[in-house]
Amino acid sequence: MLIKRDPWFEPLYRRVIITAICAGWLVFELIVDDPWGIWAMIAVFVTGLAVWSFFLSGDYRNKPASDEDSEKPAE
Numbered sequence: 001m002l003i004k005r006d007p008w009f010e011p012l013y014r015r016v017i018i019t020a021i022c023a024g025w026l027v028f029e030l031i032v033d034d035p036w037g038i039w040a041m042i043a044v045f046v047t048g049l050a051v052w053s054f055f056l057s058g059d060y061r062n063k064p065a066s067d068e069d070s071e072k073p074a075e
Contacts (some may be wrong), residue, residue, distance in 0.1 A: 005059045015054040020045040 009015050025045040033040055054060060 009054065009060060015050075015060065019047070019054060020049045022050045 009018075022043070024046045026040070029035075029037070029040040029043045
């Protein structure tokens with residue numbers, strides 16, 4: 001795992017917003033600057049890392065409701 005899972009990123013909308021900001025930065029660098037420049041390459045890396053960490057790696061999958069119930073101690 002490249003980045004440790006952070007509870008702040010649990011809500012889907014936060015992960016989508018962060019990834020959209022990174023993708024917007026990438027598009028900006030590709031349009032305005034040299035597509036093979038250092039900042040464009042950094043933007044490619046950061047956007048790819050966000051997509052992998054937040055959506056493809058499976059670290060932020062929603063837990064089924066049955067798992068939450070099983071964690072409660074029996075009375």
